[in-house]
Amino acid sequence: MLISLGxxxxxxxxxRQSFVGLRPLTVHPATTMPIKVLxxxxxxxxxxxxxxxxSHGQSLRRExxxxxxxLYEFRCQVQxxxxxxxxxxxxxxxxxLDFGPHYRKWYxxxxxxxxxxxxxxxxxxxxxxxxRTLEREAKKAQWLIIWTDCDREGENxxxxxxxxxxxxxxxxxxxxxxxxxxxxxxVTRALENLGQPNLRVSQAVDVRQELDLRIGxxxxxxxxxxxxxxxxxKLANKLLSYGSCQFPTMGFVVERYKAIENFVPxxxxxxxxxxxxxxxxxxxxxxxxxxxxxxxxxxxxxxxxENPIAKVEDCKSKxxxxxxxxxxxxxxxxxxxxxxxxxSAKVVMQAAEKLYTQGFISYPRTETNIFPKELNLRPLVEIxxxxxxxxxxxxxxxxxxxxPRPGKKSDQAHPPIHPTKLAxxxxxxxxxxxxxxxxxxxxxxxxxxxxxxxxxxxxINGEKFIAHGLTVVQRNYLEIYIYDKxxxxxxxxxxxxxxxxxxxxxxxxxxxxxxxxxxxxxxxSLMDKHGIGTDATHAEHIxxxxxxxxxxxxxxxxxxxxxxxxxxxxxxDAMGFEMSKPNLRAGLEADLKSVCEGGRQPDVVLRExxxxxxxxxxxAAQQVxxxxxxxxxxxxxxxxxx
DNA sequence: GCAAGGTC
Numbered sequence: 143m144l145i146s147l148g149x150x151x152x153x154x155x156x157x158r159q160s161f162v163g164l165r166p167l168t169v170h171p172a173t174t175m176p177i178k179v180l181x182x183x184x185x186x187x188x189x190x191x192x193x194x195x196x197s198h199g200q201s202l203r204r205e206x207x208x209x210x211x212x213l214y215e216f217r218c219q220v221q222x223x224x225x226x227x228x229x230x231x232x233x234x235x236x237x238x239l240d241f242g243p244h245y246r247k248w249y250x251x252x253x254x255x256x257x258x259x260x261x262x263x264x265x266x267x268x269x270x271x272x273x274r275t276l277e278r279e280a281k282k283a284q285w286l287i288i289w290t291d292c293d294r295e296g297e298n299x300x301x302x303x304x305x306x307x308x309x310x311x312x313x314x315x316x317x318x319x320x321x322x323x324x325x326x327x328x329v330t331r332a333l334e335n336l337g338q339p340n341l342r343v344s345q346a347v348d349v350r351q352e353l354d355l356r357i358g359x360x361x362x363x364x365x366x367x368x369x370x371x372x373x374x375x376k377l378a379n380k381l382l383s384y385g386s387c388q389f390p391t392m393g394f395v396v397e398r399y400k401a402i403e404n405f406v407p408x409x410x411x412x413x414x415x416x417x418x419x420x421x422x423x424x425x426x427x428x429x430x431x432x433x434x435x436x437x438x439x440x441x442x443x444x445x446x447x448e449n450p451i452a453k454v455e456d457c458k459s460k461x462x463x464x465x466x467x468x469x470x471x472x473x474x475x476x477x478x479x480x481x482x483x484x485x486s487a488k489v490v491m492q493a494a495e496k497l498y499t500q501g502f503i504s505y506p507r508t509e510t511n512i513f514p515k516e517l518n519l520r521p522l523v524e525i526x527x528x529x530x531x532x533x534x535x536x537x538x539x540x541x542x543x544x545x546p547r548p549g550k551k552s553d554q555a556h557p558p559i560h561p562t563k564l565a566x567x568x569x570x571x572x573x574x575x576x577x578x579x580x581x582x583x584x585x586x587x588x589x590x591x592x593x594x595x596x597x598x599x600x601x602i603n604g605e606k607f608i609a610h611g612l613t614v615v616q617r618n619y620l621e622i623y624i625y626d627k628x629x630x631x632x633x634x635x636x637x638x639x640x641x642x643x644x645x646x647x648x649x650x651x652x653x654x655x656x657x658x659x660x661x662x663x664x665x666x667s668l669m670d671k672h673g674i675g676t677d678a679t680h681a682e683h684i685x686x687x688x689x690x691x692x693x694x695x696x697x698x699x700x701x702x703x704x705x706x707x708x709x710x711x712x713x714x715d716a717m718g719f720e721m722s723k724p725n726l727r728a729g730l731e732a733d734l735k736s737v738c739e740g741g742r743q744p745d746v747v748l749r750e751x752x753x754x755x756x757x758x759x760x761x762a763a764q765q766v767x768x769x770x771x772x773x774x775x776x777x778x779x780x781x782x783x784x
Numbered sequence: 785g786c787a788a789g790g791t792c
C-alpha cells in the first residue's frame with residue numbers, strides 16, 4: 143500500500159498550520175513515493191509560465207486532447223513533499239449556462255416563462271477536449287491545485303474544474319494557490335501557502351450567471367419579437383437585445399445627449415484686461431468672473447474706463463506642485479490607453495493580458511491603487527535601470543527611495559499594475575502598453591513636479607483683476623511621464639511696477655456651454671463609477687451597443703445615441719422603470735458582494751432578484767404600447783396592427 | 785437570433 147503511505151504524509155485538506163505541525167512526524171520525504179498533483183490554470187499561457195517558474199525551466203511538455211491547452215510535467219517539492227506535478231489549463235469558463243434544448247427556440251414558450259424554466263450547466267462542445275484531458279489526468283492524481291486567476295470569476299472556474307475532476311476521482315484533495323503575478327517569488331509563495339477555494343465567491347458568480355441569462359433572454363425575446371412585428375419595414379431583421387450591462391451603457395450616452403439637447407444657453411458678460419509689456423500680452427481676469435446682467439456688467443466696464451489706470455496691489459510667488467500619478471488600476475489603464483495611446487479599451491486590455499501571461503506585468507485586473515507594504519518596490523525599480531529609455535531615471539529614483547502616493551482603493555487581492563520584468567522583443571500595441579505601464583510606474587514612485595506660481599492682483603478704479611504665471615522649476619516625474627504636460631506661462635515681474643495703463647479693457651459677451659458628448663474614456667469612467675460590467679468587459683459592452691445601433695460614433699470619438707437606442711430608453715422610461723439607468727445592476731452587485739462576504743445566502747438573493755425582474759417584466763408586457771409609441775416617434779413609422 | 789463572464 144505505497145499509495146496510502148504517501149497519503150498518510152499528506153495532511154487533511156485545509157489549514158496551513160496542519161502542514162507545519164505534521165511534517166516532523168512523517169517519514170523522510172526522500173523515502174516517500176512522490177505525490178501526483180494535477181495543477182490547473184485559467185489559460186494555457188499561465189500554465190506554461192507557472193510551470194516554467196516552478197520547475198526552473200525543466201518542465202516537459204505533453205499534448206492533451208485540446209490542442210490549445212498543453213500539459214507541463216515536472217517534479218518539485220510542495221510543503222516538503224516530493225511531488226510529480228502535471229500543470230494544465232482551461233480556457234476561461236469550462237461550463238456554460240442555458241435553458242434546456244427545447245426552450246432555446248424563440249417561439250417555444252412565452253418569454254415570461256424564462257424566469258422559471260429550468261436552466262442547465264453544460265460543457266459546450268468546444269470545451270469538451272479540455273474536459274476530457276482533466277478527467278484523464280484527475281484519475282491519475284491525488285491532489286488537485288487550482289491556479290485560476292484570483293478573482294470572482296476565477297474562483298468559479300476553479301469550482302468548474304473541481305466538479306469535473308471530483309466526478310471521476312472523488313478522493314482528490316483540493317487546494318487553492320493564491321497569487322497575483324506570475325513571477326518566481328509570487329508563485330513560490332503561493333505553493334508554500336496553499337489554501338482552500340472559496341465556495342461563497344463562486345456561488346455569487348452562479349447567481350449572477352443565472353440572473354443575467356433569465357433576464358437577458360426574457361427581455362431580448364420580448365422586445366425583439368414585439369418590435370419586429372410592429373415595425374416590419376425598419377426592424378424586421380434587427381436583434382434588439384437587452385442586457386443588464388448593455389442597457390445602462392447605452393443609457394449614459396442617451397442621457398448625455400439629452401442633456402445637450404435640452405440645454406438652454408445663458409448669456410453672460412465679462413471684463414477682460416490686457417497688458418502688453420516686453421512682447422508678452424498678459425491677460426487679467428475679472429474677480430467677479432462674469433455677470434448674467436448686461437446692464438450691470440456695462441456699468442462696471444464704464445467704471446473701469448472712467449479711470450483706466452491699473453494699480454498693482456500685490457505680486458506674489460509661491461511654490462506649486464503638479465502631483466505625480468497614483469498607482470495604476472485597470473480603469474486608469476483603460477482610460478490612459480484611450481486618451482494617450484488612442485487605443486480602444488478593448489485593445490489595451492488584450493495587450494495587457496498578453497503582457498501578464500508572459501510575466502512582464504502584474505495582474506492587469508485590479509481595483510487597487512495603493513501599493514501594499516509587503517510589496518518591495520526597490521527591486522522592481524532596479525530592474526528598469528537596465529532599460530535605455532528610462533534606466534537613468536530609474537537609477538535616480540533609487541537614490542531617494544521609491545515614494546508612491548497612496549490611493550484610496552483596494553480590492554484586497556491584487557496590487558496596482560506594475561512591470562515585473564524588463565521588456566524584451568515586444569512590438570506593436572504590447573510594446574506601447576508596456577511602455578505606458580513602466581512610465582506610469584516610475585512616475586508614480588518618483589517625485590512631484592515643482593514650480594513657482596506668480597499671481598498679480600490689480601485694481602482699476604475699484605474693480606479687481608488677477609493674472610497668473612508659472613515657472614516649472616523641477617520637472618521630476620514629468621521627465622519620464624511623457625503623457626502629462628505642464629508648461630511655463632510667462633508673466634513679467636510686477637514687483638517694480640506700481641501702476642500701468644492697460645493696453646485694452648474689453649467687455650466681452652459670452653454664453654454658457656452645454657456639456658460635451660461622451661468619449662469612450664468618459665463612458666468607461668461612468669461605467670466604473672456605477673459598477674456596470676467588470677474591468678475586463680467595459681470595452682465589450684461598448685462594442686455591443688454599437689453593433690446593435692443603439693449608439694454610434696461621431697467626429698471620430700464622440701458617442702451619440704441611435705434612434706432605436708433612444709426609443710427603447712424612452713419607452714421604458716415612460717413606464718417609470720429605470721431599465722437604462724445603472725441602479726438595477728448596482729443593486730445586484732451589492733447583493734453579490736454580500737454573498738461573497740458571507741452576509742447573504744446565494745439562493746435567497748437569486749429568488750429575490752428573479753421575483754423583482756419578473757414583476758417588472760409583467761408590467762412591461764402590459765404597457766408595451768409605450769415602447770411602440772416611442773419607436774413610432776423616432777422611426778417615423780406607424781406601428782403595424784398585427 | 786437571447787446575457788455577462790471567462791479566453792483565443
